[in-house]
Amino acid sequence: MPATIASRHHGLLDLPSLRKHAKRLLKDIKNNQAADARSQLHALGIPGPNYRLADALWLVARESGFASWPKLIAHTDSVAFAARHPGFAAANESTVQHWRCGNDIEHSLRVAGFSGSFHMFDDPMVLGPVPALPDHDYWLVRAKFAEQAFQLSAKDIQERQAIQRKALAQLNEDSELVLWCEGDAYDQLFLIRLLASLPVLPRRLELIEINRVPGVERFIGIGQLAPDLLAWLWTQRRPLGVDALALARKAWDAYTATDPGDWAQLAVQPHPALPLLGPALARQLQELPGKEDGLSMTQRLILRIIAERGELAAGKVFGHLMMSYEPLPYLGDQMFNTLLRTITDTPYPLVEELPGREWQKRLIRMTPLGEQVLLGNKNWLDYTPEERWVGGVRIIAGQSPWVVTADGRVWRR
The missing domain is CATH 1.10.10 (Arc Repressor Mutant, subunit A)
Structure with missing residues (x-):
């Protein structure tokens, strides 16, 4: 796909291509071949007719999700600087466990220069039974569902579960974790599941959590981003404390309960410790049958x-x-x-x-x-x-x- 379009998917902006696009757009505007662009400029208080390249660059920046061309440049410079100077050594990144609800960023982390261990927890808790059961029984229920829903072999499921259960069981007060999450229910359920399983607050517990990326037209997930964007996200991680653990346990208990009343209440409340949790719980609640049509x-x-x-x-x-x-x-x-x-x-x-x-x-x-x-x-x-x-x-x-x-x-x- 063209670089200008591709960048709006993976987030790594191609400035030369964007400038070329602006020059072509300016030519079309002057030749009365871009009525929509002229209308946009007029709405922005630039009636013309003596349009300049800066005007076209402004439009290109707005197409890419930025308020202005200087803001687009500032974001690009920030990404480039983070990629060149991630500060991994100073942050002791090599000792970190990177946790993610899938393996979609594992390769990109290595390309970007991350060296810490990678751990995947890929149980899709947005689907199937997620009941409040003792640990052993819970995993059996999830294994049976995965086998039936995805036509996976019982052996493969048991092996994957064994790896994930072992990694979870080894988390303690000396652990160093960085969790990579988005704002959707799949990721937020992974987040509260992992946090609720922690026996104590680890020595290092940090969260990288996003629901949009500047310059990306339709953000689906971290896995779509270019490796350099992961280095940029690394600089935005934040620590989690005991308040986040307490909230996660409360939310996990609500989600696994047979009565969704507590879940519905949590879905409409703000949660400063985990600000993207409420909207995700609200969206997942809509998978219950709708009152009017019975559909999720x-x-x-x-x-x-x-x-x-x-x-x-x-x-x-x-x-x-x-x-x-x-x-x-x-x-x-x-x-x-x-x-x-x-x-x-x-x-x-x-x-x-x-x-x-x-x-x-x-x-x-x-x-x-x-x-x-x-x-x-x-x-x-x-x-x-x-x-x-x-x-x-x-x-x-x-x-x-x-x-x-x-x-x-x-x-x-």
Whole structure:
């Protein structure tokens, strides 16, 4: 893809390409071939007609997510300086354990010069049962879910769990941890799960937590960023204290409870110790059945995409969901496929899947029932969808399941 577009995905801005783009834009403006750009400049108080390169650079900066060209330059200089002078040695980075809810940044960390150990905790706690059980029983439940949902072998799951459980068990007051997180539910649940499992506050506990990156048009996750951006993020880490541990334990207890009442209360409260936790809990709460239609938010968004765009390959539906529709993107492709199955592989499907070899390429389209449910004329819970879980809440259609309103109020149906 062109450098100007690519930079808006991985965050590493290409200044020469951006300047060339500004020069071409200025030429088009002067030749009356860029009406939108002229309108933007006029709205910014620059009516013309004697436009300058600085005006075009201003527009390019705003396209990239910055208030002005000088602010774009300042950000670029900051990233470059961090990449050249990360200060790893002074911060004793080599002794640090880098914890992440996946392996998406492991290679980039090495490219950027990080030398500390890397630990992955990749249990997707946004899906399946996450009940309040003794540790051994909890891991068995999660293993059974992963085996069924993702068609993984029991041996592979046991080996992955063993590595992660061992790493967790070895954390103590002498540990040095840096956690890398985003603001979505997948990451925030990883964050509170790990913090809640700590027996004491470690000697070093720091958090790198972001929900946007300047210059990135649609921030999905840290894994999309160029390695130099990881060095820049490193300078923004902050320490966590006992207040963060206490909040994490409270949030984890709420998420794993059979009654989502405490969870719903935490979702609407500010949490200075973990400021991105509330919005993530609020978004995940919307995976409970909606009061009006019985759908989770993800199910509803899938139907909306098909209603607005027509018959599509499942992989394209996933792409639209992540890039345009989902307010806090958190799904991987296999996780999306697992959720898609809840409305296709059922006696009363909301979406019909046409035959095909790979699920990503199979065309899917709305059924008449799906159309009625999306319109709110029928409730999905009346068609006895299969049992599912959201955190510790078990949803069985005929047993007064918990439902949620758009503003986050919960009660039994």
